[in-house]
Amino acid sequence: MSVNRIRRRNLLVLLSFILVLVMAACENAGNGGVSGNADVPEAAPSPSSAVDGAGGDADADMTEKPVKIGFAMDTLVEERWLKDRDLFRESVEALGAEVEISASNGDDAVQIMQAESMISAGIDLLVIVPHNAEATAAIVKKAHSSGVKVIAYDRLVKNAEIDLYVSFDNVRVGELQAQAITKLVPKGKYVYIGGAETDNNAHLFKDGVFNVLQPMIDSGDITVVYDQWTTDWTPANARANMEEALRANNNQIDAVIAANDATAGGVIAALEAQGLAGRIPVAGQDADLAAAQRIVGGTQTMTVYKPIHTLTLKAAELAVMMAKGEIPDTDRKVNNGKIEVPSVLLAPISVDKSNMDATIIADGFHAKEDVYRHAESE
Structure with missing residues (x-):
């Protein structure tokens, strides 16, 4: 056998040996570093292994952020509004969503600024207790221009294309x-x-x-x-x-x-x-x-x-539903001077x-x- 043929054979043996080592290392890494014949869960496919976009959806599900609701309140001076704040927060969080709350203490300019700040920060839906039924129409317009729907909570916003009104009769x-x-x-x-x-x-x-x-x-x-x-x-x-x-x-x-x-x-x-x-x-x-x-x-x-607990729970459910793109089923409408607003009106006692x-x-x-x-x- 010639020297060249011997060299080629040795080189092939060496390459084969290296290939075996590489394959073993990859298999070990894929099994989470566990060797032997133990049953190990199969590793989740990486986004790059997806075909026809399927892996992209899976990756989106894995990194999906919780829905975030903005709650722009008029005041926290009166006892009842403290209850609304706390119960609304509990209801939203119980539904797996997040909530950001502000109170303007009866100042229209502050309420508009606070709402705009929440909209700019990326909330998915705004719930508002208006101080001034007319002035807060500007907030609705701003929200809609950013693709954010608005629910009027307990108080109606006048002369605006509000998406939903939730209150008592x-x-x-x-x-x-x-x-x-x-x-x-x-x-x-x-x-x-x-x-x-x-x-x-x-x-x-x-x-x-x-x-x-x-x-x-x-x-x-x-x-x-x-x-x-x-x-x-x-x-x-x-x-x-x-x-x-x-x-x-x-x-x-x-x-x-x-x-x-x-x-x-x-x-x-x-x-x-x-x-x-x-x-x-x-x-x-x-x-x-x-x-x-x-x-x-x-x-x-x-x-x-x-019953504020009933109001806050209902408002939270509707807010999260609408933030996810769902359309609530309502059987009442209230005219706000511009449109017939879909409304949910609860019974007082x-x-x-x-x-x-x-x-x-x-x-x-x-x-x-x-x-x-x-x-x-x-």
Whole structure:
């Protein structure tokens, strides 16, 4: 055998040996570094091994980010909005999504800036509690230009192509207030202390109240001697309104309907200063703890309970669904001045001393010891 042939044979043997080593090393690496005959799960295919884009979808599933919801709130000053914030966050996170929350403390410019910041940061859907029903139309326009849908939470955004409205039947809230008070005072001088004129809900509450009062006004049984909005819903402004109503009528007032429990608190403070608290029926709504305490204590007649846990859960479910591209099935529409907005409206509940335990307390909205603590200490 020639020297050249021997050299070629040795080179082939060497190359074969190297090839065996390389193949063994690759097999060992593919098995996660485990040698022998142990059963090892087959390694997931790399994106580059995909055919016709199938691997691309798998890779997208592996790296898919959770849905992110923005919640742009008006205020956290009132007790109920703290509950909305906390319960909404819990509901969204329970659905596997993320939530970013802001509160503008009643400043339209701040609310718009906060919403725009969330949109720019890449939220998938915006839920908004508008401070000003008209001004927040700019937020809806900005969101839509960025491909982000918008849900109006509890308060309607006016003159905007809002995608969904989730709230309670707020006209019904006002009707429940008026029905409760007119049952006690079918004739006499009435005072209406409204909410913030910039809040569309305040108008809906008032519509409901006057749906009930108007026939009695027309018959002459009821006279509304004072009717005023309350700037920013604050108890101090509501008290000032009630003080003015008392002065103008020489304290001769028979009943008061206040747009919510915070304004009712201001009304009752004004009545207390004149020794009239507990003698003049007062209606509110929101089922605030202080209102529940006033009801069992006898200075507030009733409130309207809107189960916030139901609202937050429903809003969270719809927000996550829509953020994923799904279209919710709704059977109600509310006109906001521009379009008929698809709406989900939940039922409110009238609450007084007789059904406090069966509603607010039974639902765990307030603890019984908290509601009755003040009354028991007197």
